[in-house]
Amino acid sequence: MAAAKLSTDTNTNIPEYEYTDVNTKPFHIGSFRNEWLNRLKPSNYSYQAEDEDAFEANFAEEMGVGPEIMTELKSVCRQRRKRQDYKASLKITKNRHDLYADELDRLTVGRKPEVVADLIPEGEVILTINVYYPAVFEKHPFKLTKMRITMFIFKLDAICCVSDLQVYGEFSNTPDIAPDFVSKDHFKSAFFFFEGVFYNDMRFPECQDISMTTIEWAKACKFPPYRQAKMEDTRFMDLKVKVGFPYLYCHQGDCEHLVIFTDVRLVHKNDCLDKKLYPLLTHKHRVATQKCAVCHVFIGRWFTTNDQFAPCDPCLFCDKCFRMLHYDAEGKKLGQFLAYPYVDRGAFN
Numbered sequence: 001m002a003a004a005k006l007s008t009d010t011n012t013n014i015p016e017y018e019y020t021d022v023n024t025k026p027f028h029i030g031s032f033r034n035e036w037l038n039r040l041k042p043s044n045y046s047y048q049a050e051d052e053d054a055f056e057a058n059f060a061e062e063m064g065v066g067p068e069i070m071t072e073l074k075s076v077c078r079q080r081r082k083r084q085d086y087k088a089s090l091k092i093t094k095n096r097h098d099l100y101a102d103e104l105d106r107l108t109v110g111r112k113p114e115v116v117a118d119l120i121p122e123g124e125v126i127l128t129i130n131v132y133y134p135a136v137f138e139k140h141p142f143k144l145t146k147m148r149i150t151m152f153i154f155k156l157d158a159i160c161c162v163s164d165l166q167v168y169g170e171f172s173n174t175p176d177i178a179p180d181f182v183s184k185d186h187f188k189s190a191f192f193f194f195e196g197v198f199y200n201d202m203r204f205p206e207c208q209d210i211s212m213t214t215i216e217w218a219k220a221c222k223f224p225p226y227r228q229a230k231m232e233d234t235r236f237m238d239l240k241v242k243v244g245f246p247y248l249y250c251h252q253g254d255c256e257h258l259v260i261f262t263d264v265r266l267v268h269k270n271d272c273l274d275k276k277l278y279p280l281l282t283h284k285h286r287v288a289t290q291k292c293a294v295c296h297v298f299i300g301r302w303f304t305t306n307d308q309f310a311p312c313d314p315c316l317f318c319d320k321c322f323r324m325l326h327y328d329a330e331g332k333k334l335g336q337f338l339a340y341p342y343v344d345r346g347a348f349n
C-alpha cells in the first residue's frame with residue numbers, strides 16, 4: 001500500500017498516517033505521483049521486459065539444462081502462452097459481464113490492448129477502491145460484503161448493486177412489462193463524496209445534482225461549506241484523499257455505500273494495460289441468495305402480498321412458480337394479490 005511507510009518528511013504530498021495502520025492524512029494524488037516519478041528511474045516503471053537473453057542464460061544455468069532443451073522449452077511455452085492468451089481474449093470480449101470478478105482479475109494480468117491508443121501510458125496512476133454493500137443487519141450481523149475495483153479514470157460503472165436493478169411498482173396485472181422499469185435506466189444520478197466535495201455523475205441528460213439538498217442543508221445549519229464537482233470532469237490527479245478512510249458513494253437516491261481507497265500507485269507492466277477494460281472489478285464477495293418459497297430451487301424473482309395462494313405474507317416466488325400459481329394458461333390473473341418484482345442481492349454473484 002502506498003501509505004504503508006510512515007513518513008518523517010514534512011512534504012504533505014507524501015502520505016503520512018493520521019491514525020497508524022488505519023488511514024493517512026489527505027494528500028494530492030497528482031503531486032504524490034510526481035514525487036514517485038522524481039525518485040524512480042524510467043526503467044523502474046517501464047513496460048519493457050528485462051533483457052530476455054540474459055534471463056534465459058541465467059535460467060539455463062540455474063536449472064542445468066542445455067541449449068536443445070532450452071529451445072524446446074521456449075517453443076512449448078510460447079504455444080501454450082498463445083493458446084491461453086487467445087482463450088482469455090475470447091472470454092473477456094464475449095462474456096466479460098458473466099465472469100466472476102476473481103476470474104476477470106486473473107485473465108487481465110499484464111493484458112495489453114489491441115490498439116496502441118488504448119495503452120495506459122507508463123508512469124500513470126491507478127487507484128483501487130473497496131466499495132462496501134449497505135449492511136443488512138438482520139441477516140449478516142457482523143459481516144460487511146464488498147467489491148474491489150481498480151480504476152484508471154474516475155468512473156463508477158463497475159459498481160454493481162442490486163438497487164440499480166430493482167423495479168419499483170406493483171405489476172400483478174401486467175407481469176410481462178415489469179422488466180422495462182429497471183431503476184438504473186430511470187435514475188442515473190449518483191455521487192462520490194470525498195473530503196468535503198460531492199463528485200456528481202452528470203454524464204446523462206437525466207442526471208440530477210442530488211448533492212444540492214445536503215449542501216443547502218449544511219449551509220442553513222452553518223456547517224463548514226461543502227463543494228460540488230462533476231465526476232466526469234475530475235481527474236484522479238486533481239483529487240485529494242486519504243487512503244484507508246471511509247468515504248461515501250450514493251445512488252438511487254438513498255442507497256449508500258462506504259468507499260475506501262486501498263491503493264494509489266503507479267501502473268506496472270503486470271497490471272491490465274488496456275484502458276478499455278477499466279474500471280476493473282477485481283474482487284467481489286458472493287452473497288447468499290434467497291430461494292423461491294414453493295420450489296426452493298430457483299432464486300426469488302417476485303414477492304407478493306395479500307396473496308391467497310401464498311404460504312406467507314410477503315412471499316417470495318421464482319418466475320416459474322409465480323406464473324403457474326397466479327395466472328391461467330392464457331395469462332389471466334387468478335384471484336386477488338399484489339405482485340412486486342424482486343432482485344436478489346446475489347444477482348451479481
Ligand SMILES: [Zn+2]
Nearest residue numbers: 161163255256
Ligand atoms: Zn447501492
Ligand SMILES: [Zn+2]
Nearest residue numbers: 292295318321
Ligand atoms: Zn419456484
